[in-house]
Amino acid sequence: DIGDIIRGRDLYSGNSKEKNRRKNKKIIRLKFTRLFREKMNLNLVHLTLDQVREYWWELNKETVWKAMTCSDRLGGYSYIQTNMWWLLLKSICSLSLLPVLRRQPRLRQAKYPIPQPYFDYVPPIFE
Secondary structure: OHHHHHHOOOOOOOOHHHHHHHHHHHHHHHHHHHHHHHHOOHHHHHOOHHHHHHHHHHHHHHHHHHHHHOOOOOOOOOOOOHHHHHHHHHHHHHHOOHHHHOOOOOOOOOOOOOOOOOOOOOOHHHO
8 A cells, every 4th residue: 555655665566676675785784783793892792881981981081182182272271061150150259269260271291181170161141
């Protein structure tokens, strides 16, 4: 019926190209999954999501850090995330850090330098 044809479930006898395409697609998918299972590290299959994230981070943290600090404009600066605006307000109001706001943070000289907070950030809610 027409509903099956629209959904792609009913292949009428005159459409051999579509049948062959679906057959080839299925064969390729089976070969790929077989190859993927052979090449995949089977130790990662039994890990929890948190363990996989930790494993990925340990492998890629240097690359991620380089990507975060490669721009001259960003240099070694950090930023305060939008969900951390309360921390910025607390530090400004309670510690009266107004002189610090005009200073630019300096980058520590280390193998993996940790940038100082960027106090000039104004959350969009206060703009």
